[in-house]
Amino acid sequence: MTMPAANPASQPAILVARAIPPQVLARLQQYFQVQDNQDDVQWSATELAQQLQGKQGLLATGSERIDAALLAACPQLRMVANMAVGFNNFDVPAMTAAGVLGSNAPDVLTQTTADFGFALLMATARRITEGEHYLRRGQWQRWRYDMLVGAEVHGSTLGIIGMGRIGQAIARRAAHGFGMRVLYHNRSRLPAEVEEQCAAHYTSKVDLLRQADHVMLVLPYTAENHHCIAAPELALMQPTATLVNIARGGIVDDAALAQALRQGQIAAAGLDVFEGEPQVHPDLLALSNVVLTPHIASATMPTRIAMAQLAADNLHAVLVAGQEPLTPVNQADPVARARRWAG
């Protein structure tokens, strides 16, 4: 944020829905009348609407649902900045129709999230958490040639489904760092020069699932992508294959995945996201061939600060500088926007 602070009396009012890094909160306080939630109280949808009364802006995380009911209950709301790259918590058509702008937080988390995707792939293929549990239980008595043998990562074939910024960053690690053959599937094929930089080959989803030793999911969650990996897709994978999901819960049918893992249809899974999280399907919790992490792919402090700062910059751009969001997810309906912003 580079604009000088406005007169406090005329500062726009915003709500910060969850705890955020204090340095970003302090910067927001220079430009806005801020109601924060540094105690990280979990509000119901009704409580969120109550807290939002009279606020023009909301700094949200992926946990707050922004839907038609909330927008109708908060007529002064103009802008919602998500501190997440995914924005499946937004009902974008409802926001657009209501004249409310939205932004997400891309780019700043790309490398950190790609690092984590790779960490989860390594942990899953090389059975790291299973090995640690074995050791902690006191089961490690002596060396044996086939004790906890896993799957090769270097030189194997990685299939990436969803080839946006994070998928591409994973592909570069895989191809250039681990000598992997990289296949990808995406809604649209990437330009040839991007494919070349990532050393990635475009394939159909079916061919990718059949050929890959490891499958990494990095696609956004949309109605169309709901359960895009379910029993039929798992049946196409190799019995030695691993599946890694760092995208969103709901992309994988967790019950079908647990069954495929139990039956040895695939070898292992690394999961950072879950259907209905923070609940985790009990069948997954009972399996040893899964590595489970609590949605932490972007969790380093520099990245979390950068995500919060980008959300703050988006609020500043719209509500203080009178500009468009830096990283918009919609273009609000102009008539609804004029009506809402006049009110």
Ligand code: GLV
């Ligand atoms: C995390 O899941 C994000 O979308 O930023």
